[in-house]
Amino acid sequence: MILLDSTQTLSAVRRSLETHVLGVLDDSFARLQVLAAMKALDDVIDRLQRGDPIDRANERVEAGLRSLADSVRGESPGFAESIDSLLSSAASVDQPRDRARVLGEGNTELIRRHDPASRRLVDFLNGEAATVTLEDSTWMCQEAIESLQ
């Protein structure tokens, strides 16, 4: 398959499913599986072209944490130092999903301290979750979701 790159191959698979499989399927459950598979392929193609969204999420979370640490350093120096330490730990992890795990576990610990700055961290993470939703939910298969509602 050296003639085609991965995106081109997956795009062909997607076209095949849409053209040759979906049209002849009568079974509603099987149709949902094919529709969901096409959406999953869209997502994989997007990741191949734009990179893993977890990388972008990690970057945003780390930038937000740096900004939060700087803004609370006067009122909550211990909290700011803990954020610095978390960022330092995360920086030593190469794999994006492992890095997200370190950040997630560290943020949970920070929130549980009930420092005055914890509320701001919660608000930031809720905002970040909204950003991820906007970026990451477009590939969901609406037909699959509707079938369950």
Next chain:
Amino acid sequence: MASDGLLDVERVERYLSEQVPALEVRKVNAATRFPAGLSSLSCRIDLLTEQGLRTVVIRAEPEHGVIPPYDIVAEYELMFRVSQGGLPVPEMLHLEADPEVFGTRFMVMSYLEGEMFRSSDPRVEADAALAEQLKFHFVEMLARIHLFDGHGLPLFTDAAEAARAEVRACRRRLAETQVLPNPALEHALDVLEANAPPGQRQVLLHGDYRLPNLKWRDGKLVGILDWELARVGDPISDVCFTQTVGIGACSITGDLLDRYLDLTGFDVDDQRLAYYQLLEMVKGTIIGLAAAKDILNGGSDLRLLSVAGLAASAVPVVGMLEQSVERVEAR
């Protein structure tokens, strides 16, 4: 998959003939999986019996699923008691508690003829009279469930403890199923654990009370299905489910909430509403996120991907609800 045997017409025919003689099965004409639902595996079994054609349903614990641990035995026993109490559920016909027989435990129940509606169903949206009829019976049946005291489920010391038990169950599910840590959800669970409101009573909760789990004939509610999330707790929990995860044409708010309160004689306040809305959203989100783990564990139903995505997209909403709980608690 081990439970595929439940779709094997000859095996099912042999089993039902030997183990459920009351059905008087002569032949199994067809066995098909119901496409809806993500947890328990439900199969429609079309039979030829000594009395003629009959349809039954086999409902089995799934090999993969988003609400572990499954307990079909408890579900069977509860549905049996509920049917004895006069609530409309399928007739319980048989329980197979040995997972070795078909690779999973399962129950056999009657098939209820009737119409089903989606939470946001175009037929309902287009017909105001139908919508009113459904709402009327929807809320009336929830009141009947909540007033049914023959459920046999053990009670907690109070409704607050029931809520905390549900929060602990959520924590376990999250710990067992989350693919990546989720600080926002963990925090919401902390808020819920610390703020469980005292409640006036504990009742039988359906736990998944929404239009897709109900059957209707001629505008009357004739069947309540899917009891796998049933438990006891503050009745407002089920009400809040209809306002959040189960939102749709029959969400119990406004006049419908007033009618529910009239029917039951219960009361409600902002604190409990805010609390249970958050709890139901967190629960629904955790169940949805478990779909991703299910895929990692070998699940092949690709609808799980979309469900996981939908659950992840609910996290910001959970964040907003959590703030409302904190505002109520701060008063």
